[in-house]
Amino acid sequence: MEPREEVLALLAENARYTLEDIARMTDLTAAEAEALIAELEDEGVIAGYQAVVNWRVADRERARAEVELNVTLDRETSYDDIARRIAGFPEVKTLQLVSGNYDFLARVEAGSTREISRFVSERIAPVPEITQTVTHFVMDTYKEQGIQMNGGGDEDDRLSISP
Secondary structure (H helix, E strand, O other), X not given: OOHHHHHHHHHHHOOOOOHHHHHHHOOOOHHHHHHHHHHHHHHOOOOOOOOOOOOOOOOOOOEEEEEEEEEOOXXXXXXXXXXXXXXXXXXXXXXXXXXXXXXXXXXXXXXXXXXXXXXXXXXXXXXXXXXXXXXXXXXXXOEEOOEEOOOOOOOOOOOOOOO
8 A cells, every 4th residue: 555545544544643653554754644644635635634523422412414405407507516505504514416316415413403404494495406305314323434432342242142
């Protein structure tokens, strides 16, 4: 694996690795790792760093929903045009163009399900190119960005069997 891929894989695994950690796990020096990371940030390959927060444990739950969006394009409007408009809303945390029965999948977050409902009906649905929305409220999260929530993975959850 080339150094760029190796460093990206390590940072995707744990963005809190120090330069010394990265150097120890690769064939780079700490200075080389620092320069490579700066280059990757400048190029936009590394777009940001975020913590994966278990809001339930923080006792500050947020309402989340996955919203399917169907659109109809015209000659002047592209998927990118619609995506720029939808991605501009702060409630939209993730927006992806997808294949299948709908065009976009948006992850929306707000303080309550009522706020999400209002956001979808008042801000998303009125966009002229959007022909249908389907909102799936997230009831619980068991795994987020590869990390098990709710303490999963620490306990042996196999059923005991007695002869």
